[in-house]
Amino acid sequence: MLVGIPKEIKNHEYRIGMTPAGVRELVAAGHQVLIEHNGGAAIGLTDAMYEAAGASIVDTAQEVFSRAELIVKVKEPQPIECRMLSPGQVLFTYLHLAPDPEQARLLIESQAIAIAYETVTDSHHGLPLLAPMSEVAGRMAIQAGAHCLEKAQGGLGMLLGGVPGVAPAKVVVIGGGVVGTNAARMALGLGADVTILDRSLTRLKELDALYGPALKTLYSTTETLEQEVTAADLVIGAVLIPGAAAPKLVTRAMLGRMKKGAVLVDVAIDQGGCFETSRATTHQQPTYVEEGVIHYCVANMPGGVARTSTFALTNATLPYVLALASKGYRQALQDDVHFRNGLNIHRGQVTHQAVARALGYGYVPAAEVI
Numbered sequence: 001m002l003v004g005i006p007k008e009i010k011n012h013e014y015r016i017g018m019t020p021a022g023v024r025e026l027v028a029a030g031h032q033v034l035i036e037h038n039g040g041a042a043i044g045l046t047d048a049m050y051e052a053a054g055a056s057i058v059d060t061a062q063e064v065f066s067r068a069e070l071i072v073k074v075k076e077p078q079p080i081e082c083r084m085l086s087p088g089q090v091l092f093t094y095l096h097l098a099p100d101p102e103q104a105r106l107l108i109e110s111q112a113i114a115i116a117y118e119t120v121t122d123s124h125h126g127l128p129l130l131a132p133m134s135e136v137a138g139r140m141a142i143q144a145g146a147h148c149l150e151k152a153q154g155g156l157g158m159l160l161g162g163v164p165g166v167a168p169a170k171v172v173v174i175g176g177g178v179v180g181t182n183a184a185r186m187a188l189g190l191g192a193d194v195t196i197l198d199r200s201l202t203r204l205k206e207l208d209a210l211y212g213p214a215l216k217t218l219y220s221t222t223e224t225l226e227q228e229v230t231a232a233d234l235v236i237g238a239v240l241i242p243g244a245a246a247p248k249l250v251t252r253a254m255l256g257r258m259k260k261g262a263v264l265v266d267v268a269i270d271q272g273g274c275f276e277t278s279r280a281t282t283h284q285q286p287t288y289v290e291e292g293v294i295h296y297c298v299a300n301m302p303g304g305v306a307r308t309s310t311f312a313l314t315n316a317t318l319p320y321v322l323a324l325a326s327k328g329y330r331q332a333l334q335d336d337v338h339f340r341n342g343l344n345i346h347r348g349q350v351t352h353q354a355v356a357r358a359l360g361y362g363y364v365p366a367a368e369v370i
């Protein structure tokens, strides 16, 4: 199969859909790969490396989109990319459609087949293609939050870990999944006072077993959220209901009772955000202030550490890309119910229930269309 990998065009997005090592595996399996010129150059993955792995370099995204049967990307297609898709072409990338009706409309109009990394599941209730970027974003959330807490950034002027004789900052993590666990781990490592909230008791038990008494766990209710958020110096938003828009757990009223100069990092912003006052920001202008509280809401946080993220993403996506290329999308999705959960849009029909519900479209089960 002819697989195409365009250069990412979202603001400050330097990841690329596949490393040269991934390309080499595809070529060894008998596939052809087109890479857009300088697609990985910003993170040291040169055209020469891709050519050595067996790819052909083409000058424009237009050429990648017009020739490839399967497009592999990182970020959701921007409008100009959606318009380059053709009927029956397969797109495999992050989509995050629930908060993005415009992208959904363009993908439906394209009549393409859009498979979202973030809704592919696995047999132990995980999201294997979201997980690597959630690991990155969870860890980054603490770096970003610590930076925002500095006085020059408008923050409280607090060091996360404190020093001998001075108390550490209070970090509250909402959602104890992959993002939340990685954030908690980093915050504990820096010596912060960390509390994590989740609605899943099973997950809280696992976290308790993993981190022991250093980590405080709390069952998430409006009451515990209110109590923790209003006392926090740094809050990390890390909840997810797969495919759906994030629930708004921290209201403007709660925000009004927080410390001035406290920091919110809403990692869940790519699903619309879990704070009422969140709106997506970019690496270029990552923060804004509401009610005296600093908001960091970058929707592509892993793009900030694009080299680490690209390697981590290819490690996870490669077996799926190989399956799509070798079997064709129908067979690959028929063979694996978890992979099939990634199908969001098929030739104009919405095939993921949570996405359809969030956007008000009719829903057709993936199994019926493939």
Ligand SMILES: NC(=O)C1=CN([C@@H]2O[C@H](COP(=O)(O)OP(=O)(O)OC[C@H]3O[C@@H](n4cnc5c(N)ncnc54)[C@H](O)[C@@H]3O)[C@@H](O)[C@H]2O)C=CC1
Binding pocket: 118, 127, 130, 131, 133, 134, 135, 137, 174, 175, 176, 177, 178, 179, 180, 197, 198, 199, 200, 203, 220, 238, 239, 240, 241, 246, 247, 249, 266, 267, 268, 269, 270, 271, 298, 299, 300, 301, 302
């Ligand atoms: N901004 C960015 O650049 C990135 C954003 N993300 C996003 O981060 C979010 C979290 O992702 P993961 O950690 O991988 O998901 P996950 O599924 O591993 O964890 C989500 C957790 O939220 C919990 N939860 C659900 N409702 C809750 C509630 N009301 N209160 C407390 N906890 C609740 C669930 O029980 C689960 O443990 C997703 O929206 C994901 O797309 C992930 C990577 C990068």
Ligand SMILES: CC(=O)C(=O)O
Binding pocket: 075, 094, 096, 130, 133, 134, 270, 299, 300, 301, 302, 303
């Ligand atoms: C998961 C996601 O949205 C990202 O890596 O940018």
Ligand SMILES: [Mg+2]
Binding pocket: 096, 270, 299, 300, 301
């Ligand atoms: Mg994102």
